[in-house]
Amino acid sequence: MPDVQALVNDFVLKIKRRKIEGSQATAKHTAELLRQVVSQQRITYTNQAASLIDAVKAVGEQLIEANPVELAIGNIVRRVLHMIREENVSSAMSAVEELALGSDDDEAEHDNRMGLSAAAVAAAARSTLRAPSLQTLLEDIPDSATAPHPPSSGGDSEGKSKSAAESSSRNKKLKHDVIEAINELIQEIDTCHELISAQAVEHIHQNEVILTLGHSRTVKEFLFAANEKKRSFRVFVAEGAPRYQGHVLAKELVGKGLQTTVITDSAVFAMISRVNMVIVGAHAIMANGGVIAPVGINMVALAAQRHAVPFVVLAGSHKVIIIWLTFLMHSTNTDT
Template structure:
């Protein structure tokens, strides 16, 4: 399968080189790569469903290991895993609980489609006495069932890609329930979900003002403020250092997120924890907008989770102006000036007031329930073992 392998390897290289940024772009491209992989994967004569599951898991492990921030952007098969809740059904096996969940809680997902297929998906081996006509019939039947299996799985992946593409629209539909007349909203950085959320409230005849912290050193807040003003919202740009001074005038903080951890904590652009602390100090609601594809089953203390990565120092200062400070002038051989440019902040769950997802609003303590709906407990156990 040279074409499939080259497609996966090309995507892995882009992840490792940080050519793909943002959890939404990463999740959507991952689903598209897996869709192509499933379509071109050659399956054995027997146990085709099991073989396809293992192949997708193997590719998923490679993508997670290559992901820019320790696996925080979710891969496609993770978003479609079964719900296994053994606490509610202690006397039942994991398989029985999963089957009950599929039939009563939600429509089938990619994982349930594979599990529902019988282990003997393909036709058993034919005997030598069966004749050529019988062998051709068996082979045709096997090819038909293989195509049906792949078709069902690809349809599920297509639904996932559609959900990822439209999640900001579903979140924006809830804007009128949370933004009221003459309020002052504060946000940090730039997020398409936040943009559509605020503009949706404006379209519902809500009149409010938006404070946008500029989000140094990348200054993504400038682009957000320009777009909001172009779409008719009263917008004010403030420096990041002015957040605490202005927070007393704010009614609500609305921000986006890079990932949502299993404990309800948030991985967000750098500076977000400062905003959350200021909001808590002045009892201002801190609301996070995040699609369910941003849910991560790992905890912040997990050894395989890197809560941050460092960006280029050139975003903070020009090398030419500070070259004398960067010389190795001391005996230890280290430079006199160190430049630290982190990309993300971790916001603990106690600072978050509400999550607004494409499935509705949820408290941070409810994140574990959403994770149970979108992840297989078996996969999480395997992942923990591989990390240890």
């Protein structure tokens, strides 16, 4: 089995040489690499979750440093860290439930289960009571609250052997559960375009006029899905200078039989009054609703706002990050 550091170095080299491009491909490769890290990590007896967290953090820092611009890498690292904490808290809650139902006759087992930290139980209770949301999905629970304390060293040799066996079983279950969660994340990344495209018929209606800018695979698949449902609509594609990726998208749309017209970026404001909806892709969606998108999207958004045209941004969950994007605008008055 390849060494973890060798896999990390190979992945970093591919990122720097642009052999892996695009948010979806980068996110998937990052998740697969972190799955390898978790699989090969040797968990210590005293602090199961913390050893996994430290290993994932160390690898994540190297990946983020290799390509700070690709925000999907940091997002996937945070998602995996959350999975580890969540599975550890779930394991702690299960042990507490077993403790409540267990018999008082087995003193060794009772003492072993009492080793669970109160902080882990409190964190689990808070996590259970809160409704699922973007914040609870991506927020970081402190490491100290998730790491259980080592069990009591008291008891006879039989109790110690049983305690060690149960601890080893919990360690294996923790790794297994985390790996399963990462597999689900990879599956989610793989199917993000299909899941988004499935909602196309709910947003695009008959004889509507759609405006988009540049080239986005998510937008392309979204429009294809609406066309396959026999929806007749027209698409205006702003060319997206300076790379002019709009020409690439327009050619692909025409190939599927969609009515497509390429317009210059400067013509967006003149055409927006004829448009029913603006649909664009994005590099990342921030926690406060801000969007990092290709050049020209801000102009399109302002035009849509001016004419009260619905503005739809399509992006997979791997592009949703917890960073808050704020723009500070300074104005100065200078006397001349």
